[in-house]
Amino acid sequence: MGVLMRIQNLRTSFFTQDGEVHAVNGISYTLEEGGALGVVGESGCGKSVHALSIMRLIPQPPGKIWADEIWFDGRDILSLSENEMRHIRGAEIAMVFQDPMTSFNPVYTIGFQIMEALKLHQGMDNRQARRRAEELLTMVGIPDARARLDDYPHQFSGGMRQRAMIAMALSCNPKLLIADEPTTSLDVTIQAQIIDLVKRLQDQLGMAVMWITHDLGVVAGLARYINVMYAGYIIERGRVRDIYKRPRHPYTQGLLGSLPRLDEAPGTKLISIPGLPPDLIDLPPGCPFAPRCSYVTDQCLEGMPTLEKADGNDHFVACWRWETIAEQKR
Amino acid sequence: MVAAQTPLVQVRNLKKYFPITRGLLIRRHIGDVKAVDDVSFDIYRGETLGLVGETGCGKTTVGRTLLRLYEPTAGQIIFDGVDLTRARGRQLRQMRRRMQIIFQDPYASLNPRMTVGAIVGEPLEVHGVATGKEKRERVQELLELVGLNPYFINRYPHEFSGGQRQRIGIARALALNPDLIVCDEPISSLDVSIQAQVVNLMEELQDRLGLTYLFIAHDLSMVRHISDRMAVMYLGKIVELADRDEIYLNPLHPYTRALMSAVPVPDPEVEEKRQRILLKGEIPSPAHPPRGCNFSTRCPELMDRCKEEKPPYKEVSPGHWVACFLY
Numbered sequence: 341m342g343v344l345m346r347i348q349n350l351r352t353s354f355f356t357q358d359g360e361v362h363a364v365n366g367i368s369y370t371l372e373e374g375g376a377l378g379v380v381g382e383s384g385c386g387k388s389v390h391a392l393s394i395m396r397l398i399p400q401p402p403g404k405i406w407a408d409e410i411w412f413d414g415r416d417i418l419s420l421s422e423n424e425m426r427h428i429r430g431a432e433i434a435m436v437f438q439d440p441m442t443s444f445n446p447v448y449t450i451g452f453q454i455m456e457a458l459k460l461h462q463g464m465d466n467r468q469a470r471r472r473a474e475e476l477l478t479m480v481g482i483p484d485a486r487a488r489l490d491d492y493p494h495q496f497s498g499g500m501r502q503r504a505m506i507a508m509a510l511s512c513n514p515k516l517l518i519a520d521e522p523t524t525s526l527d528v529t530i531q532a533q534i535i536d537l538v539k540r541l542q543d544q545l546g547m548a549v550m551w552i553t554h555d556l557g558v559v560a561g562l563a564r565y566i567n568v569m570y571a572g573y574i575i576e577r578g579r580v581r582d583i584y585k586r587p588r589h590p591y592t593q594g595l596l597g598s599l600p601r602l603d604e605a606p607g608t609k610l611i612s613i614p615g616l617p618p619d620l621i622d623l624p625p626g627c628p629f630a631p632r633c634s635y636v637t638d639q640c641l642e643g644m645p646t647l648e649k650a651d652g653n654d655h656f657v658a659c660w661r662w663e664t665i666a667e668q669k670r
Numbered sequence: 671m672v673a674a675q676t677p678l679v680q681v682r683n684l685k686k687y688f689p690i691t692r693g694l695l696i697r698r699h700i701g702d703v704k705a706v707d708d709v710s711f712d713i714y715r716g717e718t719l720g721l722v723g724e725t726g727c728g729k730t731t732v733g734r735t736l737l738r739l740y741e742p743t744a745g746q747i748i749f750d751g752v753d754l755t756r757a758r759g760r761q762l763r764q765m766r767r768r769m770q771i772i773f774q775d776p777y778a779s780l781n782p783r784m785t786v787g788a789i790v791g792e793p794l795e796v797h798g799v800a801t802g803k804e805k806r807e808r809v810q811e812l813l814e815l816v817g818l819n820p821y822f823i824n825r826y827p828h829e830f831s832g833g834q835r836q837r838i839g840i841a842r843a844l845a846l847n848p849d850l851i852v853c854d855e856p857i858s859s860l861d862v863s864i865q866a867q868v869v870n871l872m873e874e875l876q877d878r879l880g881l882t883y884l885f886i887a888h889d890l891s892m893v894r895h896i897s898d899r900m901a902v903m904y905l906g907k908i909v910e911l912a913d914r915d916e917i918y919l920n921p922l923h924p925y926t927r928a929l930m931s932a933v934p935v936p937d938p939e940v941e942e943k944r945q946r947i948l949l950k951g952e953i954p955s956p957a958h959p960p961r962g963c964n965f966s967t968r969c970p971e972l973m974d975r976c977k978e979e980k981p982p983y984k985e986v987s988p989g990h991w992v993a994c995f996l997y
Binding site: 382383497499500527528529530531532533535536554555556557558560561580581584585594595596597598599600601602603605606609610611612613614616617 | 724725831833861862863864865866867869870873888890891892894895896914915918928929930931932933934935936937938939940941942944946948949952
């Protein structure tokens, strides 16, 4: 499999009245063609901002994006003109957002909004676009698609709106689908339907999927690689199995421990991580997790560790003490 | 286990309908949203009863009606031997001291213009329990109890994070030493690592103060973790109620099974092997529930009978209640 996207040292900041908010602090990774990546972290860890930076959807100012490279399928995204970028957005990289109610325009029909992208990116006429839009809605499992094309977003339920959103994102056969918490506002039974749908479509169409979520459960069955983010850094990255079975970073360990599991007998106390994530305006000089970490030493307070290879293939962790911690756990 | 003694709360055939009206000057009653439709259950002293269900199934309405924040349409709520639905005035006020609620959204449930001291102390004042210096001391004691610094008493809600605000909400609920606390999705707006902090605090407080919880949530894993028994709601009705392990190991109602199978497990190996029961379609409107079983429109085990009549809610084995014609 070839490389689809390579990110080198991406940083994104927002300049506000209170100071510079360091949302993303130098992250690097590659994504393969047809790959499935889960980006996991809590609110404010930079997971969404990093995706919006790739799409260049960060308003500048107040935002600013730096990177050595955001290489996507043969081009450096940061060097493209706004006009060229518009041909990538929607056509080659498509995005599905968290809230399906606010991501549609309420005054246009669902059909109109799907057809708009088809006409713009694929040069279809009205008739072709309408036929294709109908096909897409059928593909994502909306019954009676032809009639539903003329419905307005408010006539769709939450789950159906998210399906329609996915149909719209897939309309131009993108190479990468970025799904930013697409199921957070949905109920579990509907969430299961959407996850199933995205998995099926990925197999069918061969696109790469980046699934951004705070829920480690959702991506366990969906992703092949996981990036765990904290305070704008990738603090651990690896294959799904390594991340869940042998987490090396204390934050990943804490995150997994704080989740109750339906398939395990309850009775044990949840592991809670004390304290709060750091203020992104005033980041500590060392490891951003140090103030909450139970393994902290002076070294952690002084310098941020870089991602280094942990045991196993493709398993990386940014922690000074991961080996000692792994030793202790054993 | 603390169950198997006297019930603190007995709910019998509780109904809460919200009227749908039409017309501006002459309002005509044209229908009802059956938010809670004939629900019965007990909550034992010292236990946690978990109430799960999806959006719009009526779980929050059950919690609020239980405290008589909504007037029930029909049915009985017996709290420690007293029929709450008949209680009026002074008696109702006396009863209300013994039951409190923690709300879902810690950003909306704290008045931004009141200090923490005023928020937590308000129940003390309203019920004439403590004023002045005594009140202040009690508030500081409560803040300490929920893991907040007592010096925070003069701060405003915006100075706190979500998890800390939820602690303030818990302190307020504890102010009057209640017997029962209705926890209405107290952690769903918090981050994962903070959720565990709040849940651990709630469990500690329960042990120390002998509290009884009705824990309402849509997160099944969390409800299974915190509850002694669990009830599953669908479209205004309880479809199944049992001990937390019984309901997980031996779910009977097709909806409970589907719900359990839809919950993602943070383990790639388990996820790979799991068979999901994917439900078709979506929840019908509670204003027009199906004629037969409320779940009949989506049920994978539909029989002819299900479309015609509503299944009775019955005890199929000791402590395991289910409403389905299969049993």
